[in-house]
Amino acid sequence: MFRDACPLVVTPAQLQVMRDGAKSAKSPELVVLDASWHMPNSPRNADQDFKRIHIPQARFLNIDRVASFHPLGLPHMMPDAAMFREFCGQMRITPSTHVVLYDTHGVFSSPRALYMFRAFGHTRSSILDGGLPGWLAHGQEYERGEPERIEESRYPLPQLDEQAVKDYDQIVANVERDPAKDPDAFYVLDARSSERFLGTSPEPRPGLSSGHMPHSISLPFSHFIESHTIPDDIAAKYTKELPATYTRLRSNQSLLSALDESLGPERAKEVLDGKRQVVASCGSGMTAGVIWLGLKMLGVEQVGIYDESWTGYAMRVGSKIEKVDLL
Template sequence: MSMFGDNCPLVLTPRQLSDLDPTKVSVLDASWHMPNSPRKAREEFLKRHIPSAQYLDLDEVASPHELGLKHMMPSPEAFAKACEGYGISPESHVVLYDAHGVFSSPRALFMFRAFGHNRSSILDGGLPNWEAHGCSTEEGEAKQVTRSSYPVPNLDQDVIRSYEQIVNNCALDPSKEETAEVVLDARPNGRFTGKDPEPRPGLSSGHIPHSLSLPFSTFLQSRTYTPTGKGAPITFTEMASSSTLHESLEGAVGKELADQIRAGKRSVTASCGSGMTAGVIWLALKIMGVEKVGLYDESWTGYAARDSSKIEKSA
């Protein structure tokens, strides 16, 4: 069991991770890159990763989808099988990180928490922050681990939104009807308005009716460090300060609606391009103490791919 017991923090610093008992912690590299990126997460893992880390491919640990969408939430059986392969038991403290800093690791954390594995955290700033703190890395394949036993868990259905739920909800105006969920879109604003194209060819940009734009980057801050004798400076992201998180939420939805969300009077659905960076919104709201927050698993890729979907664009 982790030194934190059942109350593992959502976010750990490199110092906190390095202080944990390595025999009781499972570290997973959950790096993922956009489909138009030349970067290859698994290849980068082989070049350097946190000692004893294993690579978590969120596209492989996923359920098949009727539209062929990637990294959808796995079935309880698939999740349990993956945990067993990583040597993770229900008592393990799972620490997730990515190579960007904070990008895909929150989505991985959402997955673990949705299956009730609350002994889980992300590493703030990911691999770059780990290195910036002078912590060591290793290369090559992940070390072999002893398979564990992981009972098939229950998925918390209250934190996943389906296409049908989104369609029903977007008929309601959250500024006028208190029963409407507030849908926050994590994509860059240009894609939300329809000004900029989607990275997936043939997919229209725009947004779900009555959704609100809240780019995931507004919940992050950038830092730069220069590796000792190893070349150019490296810029990475980490979670922004608590005050910035609250300011960003208010800037997107207004203070009145933000107060209702924080007080638990309104529920939130996080969405993005494919369900990945929506995890950053989910994590930020959880850090703020918001309980009623779910994630639209398909996100914009699933929504816009359907001919029946209503798509709005704005200047």
């Protein structure tokens, strides 16, 4: 259905070249989407931020709205094929469109959006490394206000890669299997902080237990990204729109080191050699996308995401939860 795949990550300079090469600002060959998302306890509003400042001709992807209904009320669940098709049509995305996604943190929620496109087979998709802050730090243009109305396009009904999304039943079945003894069990990599994983710090969602699934492995998403400071002359122009720092994806060598440190050399080699399937999880399925992206950058093919992640798992009565023994 689609042309050849595009790189997973592009730089601000590369995106500018692509923009210059597009036939027009409204060309369906390139569509830039702001996929920003903030934690529930954040005072920021991604939709309002977009209206204040965004990359020229960008459109806004509300990850919480392009999402399937969940009986537990969980946000940003993977949309069904019809919903994804409708959104792409509204954004004037065609199967040949190169979609570039970014967020206002740098690298935070855009990997989750990229995961969605890739899971539906739209391999002509990338994230912008450094996001909007990285774009502005490189002296690139911006615009404010609502984007112009565009003519919708037709998008064929895609097929979801079922291996890319794991549900609760699959996770529970895997919890009962010890990966050290069962080569068919998959590794669950938990992207939350180590304190939440161990159960020594509370979850940001009130009433939700911290801790972790049996046999899961702690790999905080922060280990896959690095912080950069916005130059003073740039920051002075955007004091209301941007934080002082932003994040970028680490180098492949740093990603390898983080993976090796968390999994250990033997398990890391299993993953890199494709001998063991990996499933990323986090608080609600958002920053698990960073783990997914990092592993994809390392050439790991068998990477899925537990869509509900810890929120869906811990909300259910009977889910097995482990915590560190402080006594």
